[in-house]
Amino acid sequence: MNDNTFPLSYLPLGRKARVKALTSVGNTRRRMLDLGIIYDTEVEALQKSPSGDPVAYYIRGAVIALRSDEASKIIVEEIK
Amino acid sequence: MSAIKQIKKSDELNSYQEQFIIEKTDSDEIVVAIAGNPNVGKSTIFNSLTGLNQHTGNWPGKTVSNARGKFVHKNKSYILVDIPGTYSLMASSVEEEIARDFICFGNPGATIIVADATCLERNLNLVLQVLEMTEKSIVCVNLMDEAKRKKINIDVKGLSKLLGVPVVGTCAKNRKGLVDLLDQIHNITVENQKTNTFILKYDNSIEEAIKILEPAVHKNLVGLNSRWVTIKLLDGDVRLINSINKYCNIDILENKEIVSKLQSAREYLNKMGIDNVLLRDKIVSRIVCKAEEISHRVVYYENENYNLRDRRIDRLLTSKTFGIPIMLLLLSFVFWVTLAGANYPSELIFNGFSWVEGKLDSFFIYLNAPWWLHGVLVKGLFKTVSWVVSVMLPPMAIFFPFFSLLEDLGYLPRVAFNMDNFFKKVCAHGKQALTMCMGFGCNAVGVTGCRIIDSPRERLIAILTNNFVPCNGRFPTLIAIISIFFVGAQAGFFSSIISALLLTSVIVLGVITTLAVSKLLSRTLLKGLPSSFTLELPPYRKPQIAKVITRSLMDRTIFVLGRAVAVAAPVGILIWLLTNIYIGELSILAHCAGFLDPFARLVGLDGVILLAFILGFPANEIVLPIIIMSYMSGGSLLQLDDLFQLKELLVANGWTWITAVCVIIFSLMHWPCGTTVLTIKKETRSMKWTLASILIPTILGLSLCFIITTVSRIFIN
Numbered sequence: 072m073n074d075n076t077f078p079l080s081y082l083p084l085g086r087k088a089r090v091k092a093l094t095s096v097g098n099t100r101r102r103m104l105d106l107g108i109i110y111d112t113e114v115e116a117l118q119k120s121p122s123g124d125p126v127a128y129y130i131r132g133a134v135i136a137l138r139s140d141e142a143s144k145i146i147v148e149e150i151k
Numbered sequence: 152m153s154a155i156k157q158i159k160k161s162d163e164l165n166s167y168q169e170q171f172i173i174e175k176t177d178s179d180e181i182v183v184a185i186a187g188n189p190n191v192g193k194s195t196i197f198n199s200l201t202g203l204n205q206h207t208g209n210w211p212g213k214t215v216s217n218a219r220g221k222f223v224h225k226n227k228s229y230i231l232v233d234i235p236g237t238y239s240l241m242a243s244s245v246e247e248e249i250a251r252d253f254i255c256f257g258n259p260g261a262t263i264i265v266a267d268a269t270c271l272e273r274n275l276n277l278v279l280q281v282l283e284m285t286e287k288s289i290v291c292v293n294l295m296d297e298a299k300r301k302k303i304n305i306d307v308k309g310l311s312k313l314l315g316v317p318v319v320g321t322c323a324k325n326r327k328g329l330v331d332l333l334d335q336i337h338n339i340t341v342e343n344q345k346t347n348t349f350i351l352k353y354d355n356s357i358e359e360a361i362k363i364l365e366p367a368v369h370k371n372l373v374g375l376n377s378r379w380v381t382i383k384l385l386d387g388d389v390r391l392i393n394s395i396n397k398y399c400n401i402d403i404l405e406n407k408e409i410v411s412k413l414q415s416a417r418e419y420l421n422k423m424g425i426d427n428v429l430l431r432d433k434i435v436s437r438i439v440c441k442a443e444e445i446s447h448r449v450v451y452y453e454n455e456n457y458n459l460r461d462r463r464i465d466r467l468l469t470s471k472t473f474g475i476p477i478m479l480l481l482l483s484f485v486f487w488v489t490l491a492g493a494n495y496p497s498e499l500i501f502n503g504f505s506w507v508e509g510k511l512d513s514f515f516i517y518l519n520a521p522w523w524l525h526g527v528l529v530k531g532l533f534k535t536v537s538w539v540v541s542v543m544l545p546p547m548a549i550f551f552p553f554f555s556l557l558e559d560l561g562y563l564p565r566v567a568f569n570m571d572n573f574f575k576k577v578c579a580h581g582k583q584a585l586t587m588c589m590g591f592g593c594n595a596v597g598v599t600g601c602r603i604i605d606s607p608r609e610r611l612i613a614i615l616t617n618n619f620v621p622c623n624g625r626f627p628t629l630i631a632i633i634s635i636f637f638v639g640a641q642a643g644f645f646s647s648i649i650s651a652l653l654l655t656s657v658i659v660l661g662v663i664t665t666l667a668v669s670k671l672l673s674r675t676l677l678k679g680l681p682s683s684f685t686l687e688l689p690p691y692r693k694p695q696i697a698k699v700i701t702r703s704l705m706d707r708t709i710f711v712l713g714r715a716v717a718v719a720a721p722v723g724i725l726i727w728l729l730t731n732i733y734i735g736e737l738s739i740l741a742h743c744a745g746f747l748d749p750f751a752r753l754v755g756l757d758g759v760i761l762l763a764f765i766l767g768f769p770a771n772e773i774v775l776p777i778i779i780m781s782y783m784s785g786g787s788l789l790q791l792d793d794l795f796q797l798k799e800l801l802v803a804n805g806w807t808w809i810t811a812v813c814v815i816i817f818s819l820m821h822w823p824c825g826t827t828v829l830t831i832k833k834e835t836r837s838m839k840w841t842l843a844s845i846l847i848p849t850i851l852g853l854s855l856c857f858i859i860t861t862v863s864r865i866f867i868n
Contacts, residue, residue: 104432127465135686
């Protein structure tokens with residue numbers, strides 16, 4: 072893992088990133104994996120809800136809203 | 152036996168286990184399960200095949216229990232079981248457990264897995280999980296027309312080759328491809344056509360561990376897919392172990408052979424550096440990667456920006472500035488159309504009924520019927536039923552289609568997306584917004600719908616607060632009181648707009664109450680932090696307007712009205728008897744109302760109103776008719792010529808605007824109706840929580856009404 076990684080919750084809207092690690096545990100971790108959030112998966116931040124949280128992400132052809140609590144546990148690297 | 156026959160509509164009241172008992176009227180009948188992600192048209196396929204009107208909607212979690220229906224194809228009859236839509240079968244929620252257990256232990260002759268053509272990769276996750284469990288599967292790639300519109304091409308034959316099972320491309324709303332689907336069901340169940348067992352190969356070390364354990368599983372668990380069970384045992388899936396105990400009557404953890412092999416397989420994995428977490432990661436990742444690989448081979452995008460339009464709509468509907476105002480405006484607009492549109496037909500129906508009543512009166516007089524018979528049947532039964540119909544039917548016939556339209560478009564998940572932060576702040580689940588939307592239709596359905604929430608704590612909060620959303624049984628009361636009391640008799644443009652805004656405020660009050668009570672519960676009885684939350688925002692769909700209208704009329708309006716009439720008829724008789732049987736100087740009703748009156752006055756109501764709410768326990772629809780019947784029997788006004796004389800009647804009985812406000816608030820916050828209470832009992836399996844669900848809204852409503860009454864009295868005097 073290099074220094075260019077950061078939590079998905081910091082990814083600006085309209086930008087894309089690749090998943091590098093998942094720090095959540097237990098049931099939440101399973102849910103994330105189940106959504107297809109595994110190593111090297113491409114994720115794009117699409118849209119914030121009116122209050123800024125949750126944020127909708129484009130993941131493997133589906134639009135999925137994640138709360139910042141979950142998104143902060145997904146470590147990504149931006150695709151430039 | 153008729154070709155298409157209805158057995159049972161969705162069986163909300165059945166407990167989970169009972170859902171596995173499929174009543175066959177004929178031992179030759181074949182059970183076919185229909186699985187799939189939420190919102191891929193499962194229910195539409197179910198309806199098309201069985202002719203049943205299972206309600207469908209473009210949002211996750213519509214089917215929360217197993218609905219059943221029958222169909223006949225090539226002289227063979229089938230029972231189709233619609234299992235809850237899930238994204239996965241890892242069983243981390245109740246609905247996933249129900250879905251998985253049915254496929255695994257319900258022993259269906261075939262399982263149809265419906266997938267969304269516009270989002271195939273995501274859907275393949277579930278498809279692969281089902282294929283790992285059973286090879287008697289048919290993949291149905293639905294919404295081919297939507298895919299075509301978005302210029303997404305799918306190689307159906309190629310997919311079938313890669314998966315080893317039949318794949319059918321369909322467009323269920325136009326019935327395209329359904330005959331092909333039926334033929335494939337026939338091939339698999341009747342002709343016993345061979346399908347290839349789909350084996351997903353894992354890492355070498357995992358495969359080694361499977362080899363260690365699988366023979367023992369195969370020997371001891373007959374009838375189950377041993378490879379799949381082995382993987383789940385390695386993964387330490389406790390829920391599956393419980394289910395095996397329940398359905399197969401074998402306690403795996405008591406079986407020495409399985410336990411010892413499981414032990415050595417685990418030791419082997421540990422030696423290879425794979426602990427439980429890594430094993431689970433590897434298993435799930437393998438499925439995801441396989442889905443990606445297959446999708447790359449069979450899906451072609453002609454236009455990479457195929458979902459640009461959806462993103463643009465989302466940017467507007469969930470924007471920081473407009474998201475919530477649009478939501479409120481839409482709600483107000485639906486209410487406005489309902490109120491403005493319902494006025495005239497209500498009047499018309501009411502006049503129609505009055506005319507019939509006049510004829511009935513003459514008829515009974517002509518027959519020389521005893522006065523009590525005339526009273527019970529015409530003044531009691533007929534009149535109450537006619538009230539219920541004329542007050543309820545028009546608003547429902549307008550509101551439901553509109554609401555269904557929003558459902559169909561896919562707007563409701565956006566509501567949940569917009570509202571989530573509020574729910575997070577009160578430590579509740581974001582999907583509670585969805586269960587609240589279900590509550591608009593019927594609170595009992597909303598309570599059952601809470602199964603889409605995984606965390607037991609948050610699910611309980613959602614169940615206990617669902618009642619703060621007025622169901623369609625309470626809408627007519629709210630609408631009637633707002634429109635006759637606050638807006639006045641003239642059905643003008645402005646007055647209907649004011650009514651709609653007032654009604655929206657009532658709903659907003661309900662939402663605020665829900666949040667406040669959720670917060671209170673999270674702080675006290677149900678302490679805890681919000682659990683993880685993910686919400687899928689499905690693609691927008693072009694609604695099938697004609698279908699939406701007929702479906703919501705037939706399914707909801709007629710159904711709800713039927714139920715209301717069924718309750719109203721006997722209550723109408725009861726009311727007539729109560730008002731006409733005298734004990735001493737007063738009727739029984741007057742005695743009861745008089746008894747309740749002092750207390751009711753404290754909270755801004757009167758004895759009759761409170762009695763009406765109590766008698767309305769079986770169904771809230773009849774509250775207002777009871778109030779009207781009781782007042783009319785009081786002699787202040789014997790004949791209502793039109794609906795707008797209602798205000799005069801109410802005022803003559805001492806109503807002020809405070810009374811109206813209190814009735815609205817009490818209608819929003821009092822005990823749930825009988826059906827809902829039963830459903831809560833079933834869902835929570837606890838007397839304590841059922842009681843809480845009755846006490847919380849009641850105490851809150853009474854307190855609020857008391858405060859309003861007291862404060863306003865101080866100011867007015």
